[in-house]
Amino acid sequence: xxxxxxxxxxxxxxxxxxxxxxxxxxxxxxxxxxxxxxxxxxxxxxxxxxxxxxxxxxxxxxxxxxxxxxxxxxxxxxxxxxx
Numbered sequence: 270x271x272x273x274x275x276x277x278x279x280x281x282x283x284x285x286x287x288x289x290x291x292x293x294x295x296x297x298x299x300x301x302x303x304x305x306x307x308x309x310x311x312x313x314x315x316x317x318x319x320x321x322x323x324x325x326x327x328x329x330x331x332x333x334x335x336x337x338x339x340x341x342x343x344x345x346x347x348x349x350x351x352x
Contacts, residue, residue, distance in 0.1 A: 270322070271340065279324065283344045286327035296320050299332065299348060312345030325350070 271279075271290065279288050300319045302308045308316040311331070322335040324342075331347040333340055 270338065271324075271335070276324075279340065279342065281326045281331070281333075282342050283347075284326070284328075288324040288326060288333065288340075291323040291325040291332055295325065295332070295350065296323060299323075299350065308348060310345060311347045311349070316348060323348070 276288070276290070280286060281288060299308060303316050303319055306315060306317075310316055316334075318336075320332075320334050323332040324335065324340055325332050326347075330349065330351055332350050333342050333347055335341070
């Protein structure tokens with residue numbers, strides 16, 4: 270899991286909005302859509318690997334995946350969470 274001190278300094282690389290750990294309910298919703306093949310990242314690539322965790326942008330529009338305890342803070346890797 271991400272250290273709280275690190276979380277305080279992380280921000281969205283696009284908008285510089287703060288990020289917070291996504292709740293398990295949101296991760297579960299996204300994973301359901303991933304299983305259905307309905308999730309693309311901003312780069313247009315279908316996400317096939319289920320998420321363990323993620324960082325949600327302050328405005329709630331995008332989630333940055335956390336893989337192997339490492340946040341992937343690339344704009345093209347972000348997943349839109351407004352359906």
